[in-house]
Amino acid sequence: xxxxxxxxxxxxxxxLVRLGPAVVFLVHGWLKLFGGHHDxxxxxxxxxxxxxxxxxxxxxxxxxxxxxxxxxxxxFLRPAAALLAMEMAVVIAxxxxxxxxxxxxxxxxxxxxxxxxxALSPERV
Amino acid sequence: MRGMVLALILLILTPWPASWVxxxxxxxxxxxxxxxAVKAFRRGLELHKSKQWTAxxxxxxxxxxxxxxxxxxxxxxxxxxxxxGQLDRAIELYKTALQLRPTFPQAHDYLSxxxxxxxxxxxxxxxxxxxxxxxxxxxxxxxxxxxRNDPDYNDMPWASNSPPP
Numbered sequence: 001x002x003x004x005x006x007x008x009x010x011x012x013x014x015x016l017v018r019l020g021p022a023v024v025f026l027v028h029g030w031l032k033l034f035g036g037h038h039d040x041x042x043x044x045x046x047x048x049x050x051x052x053x054x055x056x057x058x059x060x061x062x063x064x065x066x067x068x069x070x071x072x073x074x075x076f077l078r079p080a081a082a083l084l085a086m087e088m089a090v091v092i093a094x095x096x097x098x099x100x101x102x103x104x105x106x107x108x109x110x111x112x113x114x115x116x117x118x119a120l121s122p123e124r125v
Numbered sequence: 126m127r128g129m130v131l132a133l134i135l136l137i138l139t140p141w142p143a144s145w146v147x148x149x150x151x152x153x154x155x156x157x158x159x160x161x162a163v164k165a166f167r168r169g170l171e172l173h174k175s176k177q178w179t180a181x182x183x184x185x186x187x188x189x190x191x192x193x194x195x196x197x198x199x200x201x202x203x204x205x206x207x208x209x210g211q212l213d214r215a216i217e218l219y220k221t222a223l224q225l226r227p228t229f230p231q232a233h234d235y236l237s238x239x240x241x242x243x244x245x246x247x248x249x250x251x252x253x254x255x256x257x258x259x260x261x262x263x264x265x266x267x268x269x270x271x272x273r274n275d276p277d278y279n280d281m282p283w284a285s286n287s288p289p290p
Binding site: 039040042043044046047048095098099100102103104 | 157193194223224225226227228233251254255258259
């Protein structure tokens with residue numbers, strides 16, 4: 001027998017789940033595009049061998065900012081969450097794995113699972 | 126629809142402190158590095174500062190063995206190997222430091238100098254391009270070394286001098 005929550009409370013709860021990654025991606029996207037982290041991102045991409053590092057840094061910044069907004073508002077939620085999940089998978093595989101789990105890829109792993117869950121959710125969340 | 130309204134209200138009400146969107150330059154303390162490794166690192170650093178390369182190598186090797194994922198130790202160990210002429214070993218260790226911390230300006234700087242010492246100017250310039258993105262002052266010094274084809278030009282006497290607490 002499941003606990004029946006009022007509809008508004010249920011929506012608020014799922015919004016909280018979206019809010020975590022939304023804020024993280026919004027802030028990081030903002031930093032990459034306007035907050036002085038662009039060069040650092042390009043340096044990272046050059047170090048790990050991401051092709052077209054300069055352009056890729058702008059694209060990833062835009063993805064994180066717009067993706068964060070999508071997670072927050074629910075507009076284009078699933079495609080945005082899917083793209084962000086893919087980004088996190090690449091970050092883990094290309095950058096974070098050699099650095100270990102604790103203090104390194106644990107964070108991207110949580111974001112990956114949250115985004116994957118939102119992307120694959122059968123209902124609008 | 127109700128969810129979107131809720132989301133917009135939350136967005137408006139979120140305080141967004143300025144510090145959230147300001148680039149913070151904090152000292153990165155490697156997670157999981159043991160205190161024994163840090164002690165060995167500090168002993169190595171003292172020897173390093175007095176240019177006792179071989180003795181420093183022993184301590185840094187110990188720090189690396191005990192510490193595991195310890196980019197400062199790999200970087201300084203590489204520096205010492207470079208100073209005793211073991212360039213291939215140094216390059217390998219710089220690459221390990223950069224796997225652990227890809228945006229480590231000094232490791233990029235020293236790797237560039239190691240490539241320069243090996244005569245690989247193209248690789249040195251590739252690393253310079255990364256340093257330029259991370260640290261303008263360091264890049265200026267490195268550019269001088271590359272232009273003069275002298276890896277020791279403006280080379281600092283020691284590498285990471287701010288070990289984790």
